[in-house]
Amino acid sequence: SQQGEEDPQALSIQEGENATMNCSYKTSINNLQWYRQNSGRGLVHLILIRSNEREKHSGRLRVTLDTSKKSSSLLITASRAADTASYFCATDLNDYKLSFGAGTTVTVRA
């Protein structure tokens, strides 16, 4: 069964707008990772946030983690057409196994 659940399932935004997606999980984690998957491709790692961190930035990406609520959010600022993809959160339960959510499909309209 999947540990993480992303919300919303799908998101459509205009180029230049921000996109926010959330991930909730059930059990304690060591770290949480976000991945992107373009259509027909493999997953690409975006960012990793450890359980003792609350916020992390990487370029136009901002990730937050609230372990008390067992939730994380991914914010993509100033979206571009190239950001059109599916985004997955993955929880690392024991430092070697990842459990992936069902993903959020993001469409950025030109």
Add this chain to the structure above:
Amino acid sequence: DAGVIQSPRHEVTEMGQEVTLRCKPISGHDYLFWYRQTMMRGLELLIYFNNNVPIDDSGMPEDRFSAKMPNASFSTLKIQPSEPRDSAVYFCASSQGSGHEQFFGPGTRLTVL
């Protein structure tokens, strides 16, 4: 480095046939993972290896599935006999150490008729 390499990229076979998927991880990575992705079940971990040794195969759906890693640069996932419900995209991923990002290959799209 070329990244994780998988072959073939596409495989179409008939029910009952044996299918072998291949993976070359990134050099120096000591963890290798096999995943399956379907619309219905999402991305599922099938099995993973550490230093060529299978550590957890609890995700392997049934005995028709087997995986090997004879050396640090090669792994196979075999399905024998294949069934239509095995149709999916199979990904191989590797990582350096535990608790680190995983690097995914492009996947093998398997269609079993």
